[in-house]
Amino acid sequence: MKTFAIRGLLPALCLPLVIATNPANGADGAVARAADRATVQELMVTVVDPAADTLWDSVAYIANEHGVEDRRPRTDAEWNALAAAADRLIAGAQRLREPGRRVTDAPGGNPGPGELSVRQIGERLAADPRTFGLAARRLEATGRRARAAIAAHDPDGLLAAGGEIDAACEACHRVFWYPDQTRQGGPAR
Numbered sequence: 731m732k733t734f735a736i737r738g739l740l741p742a743l744c745l746p747l748v749i750a751t752n753p754a755n756g757a758d759g760a761v762a763r764a765a766d767r768a769t770v771q772e773l774m775v776t777v778v779d780p781a782a783d784t785l786w787d788s789v790a791y792i793a794n795e796h797g798v799e800d801r802r803p804r805t806d807a808e809w810n811a812l813a814a815a816a817d818r819l820i821a822g823a824q825r826l827r828e829p830g831r832r833v834t835d836a837p838g839g840n841p842g843p844g845e846l847s848v849r850q851i852g853e854r855l856a857a858d859p860r861t862f863g864l865a866a867r868r869l870e871a872t873g874r875r876a877r878a879a880i881a882a883h884d885p886d887g888l889l890a891a892g893g894e895i896d897a898a899c900e901a902c903h904r905v906f907w908y909p910d911q912t913r914q915g916g917p918a919r
C-alpha cells in the first residue's frame with residue numbers, strides 16, 4: 731500500500747476553477763468538449779494523480795526522530811479542500827470510462843521494464859473497453875467513499891478510503907499498464 735506521506739493541502743483558491751470546468755455543473759459546452767478530448771495520460775497526470783495525492787497526504791500518523799505528527803484535517807478550509815479533491819477524482823474517473831479515449835498524444839520514450847508500450851495499451855483498451863470501464867467505475871466508487879468520509883469529517887474513514895483508492899489504481903494499472911511487473915520492482919503504483 732502507498733505510504734501516506736507528507737505534502738501540503740490544496741489551496742482553497744482552486745475551488746472556483748474546479749466548479750467552473752466541471753461539465754456536471756453546467757459549465758460552457760466548449761470547455762466541456764475540449765476537456766473530453768483529454769487522453770488517458772492527461773487525465774492521469776492532471777486530474778487523477780494529483781487529486782488522489784491530496785487525499786492520501788491528508789491523514790497520516792508519522793513518528794520519527796522529531797517526534798510524532800498526527801496529521802488530519804482540522805479546519806473547515808482543510809475539509810473543503812479535500813471535498814474538492816474527492817470531487818475531482820470522481821469526475822476524473824467518470825471521464826476515464828468514456829469510450830474512445832486515446833492513451834496519449836505524446837508517444838515516444840520507451841516503456842519501462844514490464845510496462846506495455848503505448849501501442850499495446852491502446853490495443854488492450856480497444857480489445858477490452860469493458861474491463862477498463864469497470865476499473866474506472868471502481869475508482870469512482872472509492873472516490874465516493876472518500877467523499878462520504880470527508881462529509882462526515884471522519885479521518886479514519888478517509889484513511890481507509892485512501893487504501894481502497896490505491897488498490898483501484900493498482901488493479902487497472904496491472905491490466906492496462908504494467909501486467910508483466912511485480913509491485914515491488916515496478917512503478918510506484
Ligand code: HEC
Nearest residue numbers: 770771774778779782862865866869898899902903906907
Ligand atoms: C481505468 C484504468 C486506470 C485507473 C483506475 C487508474 N489508471 Fe493510472 N494509468 C492508466 C493507464 C492505462 C496508464 C498508462 C498510460 C499512461 O502512460 O498514461 C496509466 C498511467 C498512470 C500514470 C503515469 C502517467 C504518465 O506520466 O505516463 C500515473 C502517475 C497514474 N496512472 C496514476 C494513477 C493513480 C494515482 C490512480 C488512482 C488514483 C490511477 N492512475 C488509476 C489507467 C488507469
